[in-house]
Amino acid sequence: MGTGKKEATRRERQGKTGDGLGNVRVKGENFYRDAKKVKHLNMYKEGKAQRNAEGKIVKAASFQSRDIPNARIEPNRKWFTNTRVVSQDTLKAFREAMDEKAKDPYQVLLKSNKLPMSLIRDGKDTTNGIKQHKAKMTVETSPFAEVFGPKAQRKRVKLSVSNLDDLAGDTEKSMDTYQERLEQQRLLSGASGDAENVGLDDKPLTMAIEPVFDKGQSKRIWNELYKVIDSSDVVIHVLDARDPVGTRCRSIEKYLKEEAPHKHLIFVLNKCDLVPTSVAAGWVRSLSKEYPTLAFHASITNSFGKGSLIQLLRQFSSLHSDRKQISVGLIGGPNTGKSSIINTLLKKKVCTVAPIPGETKVWQYVSLMKRIYLIDCPGIVPPSSTDSPTDLVLRGVVRVEKVEHPEQYIQPLLNRVKQHHMEKTYELKGWTNSTEFLELLARKAGRLLRGGEPDLDGVAKMILNDFMRGKIPWFTPAPKAEGETEGKVAGREGRLGEMPRKRxxxxxxxxxxxxxxxxxxxxxxxxxxxxxxxxxxxxxxxxxxxxxxxxxxxxxxxxxxxxxxxxxxxxxxxxxxxxxxxxxxxxxxxxxxxxxxxxxxxxxxxxxxxxxxxxxxxxxxxxxxxxxxxxxxxxxxxxxxxxxxxxxxxxxxxxxxxxxxxxxxxxxxxxxxxxxxxxxxxxxxxxxx
Incomplete structure (x- = not known):
């Protein structure tokens, strides 16, 4: 190696070679501060705008400048074409297919955000939308002060018809709309009968009734109900198998269908052990056309339908696998067995139960398993203009001990129960009306007052309690299917859930x-x-x-x-x-x-x-x-x-x-x-x- 190469190596080792900037120092670097310390101190000075003597900003701080740099958009044809387009024929076909799927209670729509649901719903309510738009435009263009009063400017009435025939046709349409509203009111109230007769012979809403019949309609209970609905992904509507129509709350179903269509609703027929097998199977078959329906018997030791209900809840949990957990709310009328179902599913007493209505006061959150939670709810009684005090008493809405003159409800009770069932239950014969029946039962049971008079009030309360608690057999017959004569389901003559081959x-x-x-x-x-x-x-x-x-x-x-x-x-x-x-x-x-x-x-x-x-x-x-x-x-x-x-x-x-x-x-x-x-x-x- 020559002397020149040794010298070059030494200069490179000492940093004296290159572009001549090897000995350049950072501003502020001296004997006391190195380059790293100077950068650290300069960091504290950043973020503040530099101003001149007059206070004007000379140099803006970071992210403070309003000057926008020049930008360019990518030259692509997709910015000038349609993104999501559907033809009217395709939309109509999709709407019809969607209606068919929506009618099936066992079909679930999981991701509605990716579908044009607004177009589908707007297609159904076009007429109502036009009417609402016309009404809104009429109110905006013709205020009340300009139509009526001393400053009225309208010269003549604006009619949507031009002759008498058009007026008659418009009247018929209004009558049809009125009948539809009556039918909807009948369904929401749970009453039975023809739609034409509803509202004609009904008692007015201002009728004086006992305060005890307003139980289950307070603002506190409805607040608890809506808290349960808002917190639930799946809503279980608990019905009494003896009277599913009377314990069904159609106003809640309408609310869920309109305001919360993403929530799942299922029916559970509780107390199916109190009705014949064919009746329970008939109600399950009838209600399954609208929502998934299960027959259930709430009991910690000897239950029925528990496995089917848990399996159904697991299916809902698997459908919503993107969620960490799902909540299941139980709603229904008083004394239908909501808390008992929760105790049955958990095999222990976690909710307070009693054979009287109104035992559950507030909602209760219970863990069923890792991904499924249960919510208990107080019993609700939807207000109805067609429900009489007799219906409320026999439905188990009120407590019998708080009812005045309970003997007046015994005759409607006897009308619902077959006579031989009453004779076998109380071992009495030879009575023709409710008064004679109460007197015979009072003397047999030893319920006598002073002077040997029978205690009709006490015996009537005892009978009403037996009626509600299942000691007296009674039920509402299930609707018959098409082509069915006896109203029984084939292969269901034995116990509920038992296979014919086994029998x-x-x-x-x-x-x-x-x-x-x-x-x-x-x-x-x-x-x-x-x-x-x-x-x-x-x-x-x-x-x-x-x-x-x-x-x-x-x-x-x-x-x-x-x-x-x-x-x-x-x-x-x-x-x-x-x-x-x-x-x-x-x-x-x-x-x-x-x-x-x-x-x-x-x-x-x-x-x-x-x-x-x-x-x-x-x-x-x-x-x-x-x-x-x-x-x-x-x-x-x-x-x-x-x-x-x-x-x-x-x-x-x-x-x-x-x-x-x-x-x-x-x-x-x-x-x-x-x-x-x-x-x-x-x-x-x-x-x-």
Whole structure:
């Protein structure tokens, strides 16, 4: 390396090469401040405008200048073409398709912002829009002061018709519009009847009624309702299955359809256990045409429809997957079971419930799962000009103890309930009107006042409470479908939600059990006769004193041969049941448990392998007339050991459990069958010993 290259390398290393700006310093940099410190200090000076001696801005601060730099728009043809265009034919077809989808309650519109919903809705209300526009223009162009009064400038009345025929046609249109308003009023009030008769015989709104009938209509309750609706994504309208139309609030449905169409509304028919299956299924079928409808029975331990409701709420949650959570509000009339449904879904008591209206005072927010929350709401009573005090009382809106003269509502109650239901409920007959019915029931229940007069008020309140709480059976029949005569749903004659195939299987299983019992009875009689013959041979040999006192081993008992339907009343009065009966099992609790086990295992799949084998204790302490070894103890034998070998083989062939047979013989034939078992069992035990 030469001397020149070494010198060049040294100059580059010392920064003395380049464009000659290597030794340039930043302004303000000196021995005390380096370049970094100077930049930091200059940062505090920025953001302020520089002014001259006169105070005028010489240099504007950052983002303070009003001078706009020159800009250019990208030269593209898209700025001069249409963006979102639809033809009238396409819009009409889309509107018709949208109407068909909107009528289906099981179709959900998720993203309405991407659709021209304003064009679709404006197409329906064109006439109303024109009328509103004309009315607005008339008010603006012709104020009231210029038409009426001393400063009126109008010379003649402006009519929209030119002759009498046009006036008659306009009058007919106005009448049709009036009928439509009456029909809408009838639907919103929940009343029934023809639209022509509504409003003619109704009582005026200024009629003096008791203040108790205004319950559920206060401003506080309506504020709670609208808070629940505003906070909910899904609204559950709880209806009473006995009267769905009476507990339905159409004004809320109209509000949701017009003001909040993005919220989902579903119906839940609660208390479906109080109505026949066909009626509940008919109401579900009828209401499902408008909104999704579910049948429900609110109970923490034994509910119905819980899984279907939770699955439906999960579907709504999956539809709104973009949201972190959804809220479900429960609305409806008083005492329809809104709080009970929440307790049923959570399997515990989280909301206060009571069989009286108005128990829930304020709304309550409850967490069902991670993404679903429930909101409880007080019961609401929409104001209506067609609802009478009788309708409100029988609908369960008011508390019975606060109603004056409750006996006046008993006759309308009797008109809604069938007479034989009242007779079976209260075990009364021979009454023709409500007064006689109250007097008979008061004397039977001991509700008497001074002088032996019946307490009609107290008995009437008791009947009204029974009517509301489901003790008295009643319901509103469901509307019939097209082509249906009896108003019943095919395949729904059993319990609600039960499949017809399952009922057929149970019926066939019952027939098999009946035939098996008949065959078993025949073999049992043959075995008893054989045992009786052997017993008579033993008595001839001098051992008859051992079984003295067993009525079932006598000739009279063998000649009777009672069937499975026999009862203890058919026995002779001279015999004592305590002398002839051996306690199999030892207590009534064991029999109850055995009955429950039989009910659970009833069906074609029931066999001896499914039912648990229980050992039965044969108590021999009550046996008289026999010096038994070890009296006072209990011998534990297997149920099959209590029967003859032939009977055991028959049980194995027909798949009928011995414990089932014993329990049925105990329940159905009572003591006579057991007395025959007593003699036969004791004979077997005696022969073994």
């Amino acid at each position: 057929k299987q149970e019926d066939s299983a019952e027939d098999e059990d009946a035939s098996a019992e008949a065959q078993l009875q025949q073999e049992l009689d043959a075995a008893l006769e054989k045992a009786g013959e052997q017993g008579s041979d033993d008595s001839d040999s001098g051992s008859g004193s051992e079984f003295e006192g067993f009525g079932s081993d006598t000739e009279d008992a063998r000649s009777r041969k009672p069937s499975f339907g026999a009862t203890a009343d058919e026995e002779s009065e001279g015999e004592s049941a305590s002398d002839d009966v051996i306690s199999v099992g030892g207590s009534e609790e064991d029999e109850a448990e055995e009955e429950e086990e039989v009910e659970e295992e009833k069906g074609p799949c029931a066999n001896s392998q499914k039912v648990k084998r229980r050992e039965k204790a044969v108590d021999l302490t009550n046996v008289k007339g026999h010096d038994w070894p070890g009296v006072g103890q209990s011998l534990y034998l297997h149920p099959r050991e209590l029967l003859a070998p032939g009977l055991s083989r028959h049980l194995n062939d027909t798949h009928v459990n011995a414990s089932t047979y014993l329990s049925r013989s105990t329940m159905q034939s009572s003591f006579p069958i057991l007395s025959r078992f007593t003699g036969f069992i004791c004979f077997l035990l005696g022969s073994v010993s």
